[in-house]
Amino acid sequence: MSSELQNMLDNKLYFSADPELKAMRMRARKLVKQYNDSEPDEPEMRQQMLGQLLGKMGKNCEIEPDFRCDYGAFIELGDNVFINFGCVILDCNYVRIGNNVMFASNVQLLCAYHPLDADERNSGYELAAPITIGDNVWLGGGVIVNPGITIGANSVIGSGSVVTRDIEPFSVAYGNPCRVAKTLPNQAR
Numbered sequence: 001m002s003s004e005l006q007n008m009l010d011n012k013l014y015f016s017a018d019p020e021l022k023a024m025r026m027r028a029r030k031l032v033k034q035y036n037d038s039e040p041d042e043p044e045m046r047q048q049m050l051g052q053l054l055g056k057m058g059k060n061c062e063i064e065p066d067f068r069c070d071y072g073a074f075i076e077l078g079d080n081v082f083i084n085f086g087c088v089i090l091d092c093n094y095v096r097i098g099n100n101v102m103f104a105s106n107v108q109l110l111c112a113y114h115p116l117d118a119d120e121r122n123s124g125y126e127l128a129a130p131i132t133i134g135d136n137v138w139l140g141g142g143v144i145v146n147p148g149i150t151i152g153a154n155s156v157i158g159s160g161s162v163v164t165r166d167i168e169p170f171s172v173a174y175g176n177p178c179r180v181a182k183t184l185p186n187q188a189r
Contacts, residue, residue, distance in 0.1 A: 008092055009074075011148075013115070013125040016092075028053060028072040036065040058099065063087065070112075078135065083107070092128030098135035098153065106142045109133075113147045134169060154184060 004018035014021075031053045038046050050057055053072035058079035067087050069075060074091040078099035086106040089095055093111040111128045115121045129148030133139070137151055140159035151157065151167045158174025167173050170184040 008126075008128050009094070011093065011127060011129045013120075013127060015124055016126050017124055024071050024073065028069060031072065032068060035063075036067060038065070055094075074111075077101075084141075090128075092126070093147070094130040095133075096130070097133045098137065100136045101133055102138045104139060104141035104143070104159065107139050108144045110144065111147050140174075154186075156184075 002018055002020040004014045005020055007014035008021070031049060035046060035049045035053065038049065050061065050063060053069070054075045054077060055073045056076035058077055058081065060079055061077045061081045063083040064085045066085060067083070069089045069091050071091050074094045075089055076094065076096045078097060078101065080100045081097055082101075083103045084105040084107075087103055088108045090110045090112045095109050095111060109131050111131055113127050113129065115125065115127065131145055131147070132150040134151060134153030134155065136154045138156045139145075140157060140161070142160045143157050143163065144161070145151065145163045149163050149166055151163065152169030152171065154169055155167050155171045155173065157163060157167065157178060158172070160176065161174045161178040162176040163173075164177040167178070167180065170186055171180045172182045172184060173180045
């Protein structure tokens with residue numbers, strides 16, 4: 001593992017043009033293109049391609065094309081995950097998605113971010129923070145999740161929301177910026 005890859009995963013400044021990172025992105029882009037070009041009546045082949053692309057994939061996972069990601073290798077899906085059309089996951093760091101999670105169309109999970117200082121930003125160095133989505137979460141259409149965010153289990157994020165801070169479990173949250181509107185009853189038995 002190169003030091004740039006390690007820096008990326010450690011949320012430290014890293015050079016995205018590093019040859020190892022470029023090769024990893026190229027591999028992912030080729031697999032994503034094959035996946036997006038596959039026929040809808042080829043579920044076994046699609047599952048095989050996802051298995052090659054993703055870092056971890058539980059049982060009964062479905063991603064509707066058109067899907068985009070940076071590396072794929074840092075995406076971990078639990079069981080029973082459904083991701084609808086148009087999802088973008090910039091997995092420059094780990095993206096961990098729990099069990100029984102649903103994404104509506106055009107959801108974006110964005111681990112990548114850039115330095116605030118213009119000279120540092122223009123140098124080609126970037127940063128990336130992990131994203132965690134708990135079990136039983138539903139993200140509405142067009143939700144954008146920013147770097148470093150955790151969305152707690154059993155939460156619902158309303159359509160069009162921009163999640164800029166962590167969301168506690170059992171929350172209904174929406175807006176830009178996304179804010180908790182109510183807390184759901186904890187139905188744990």
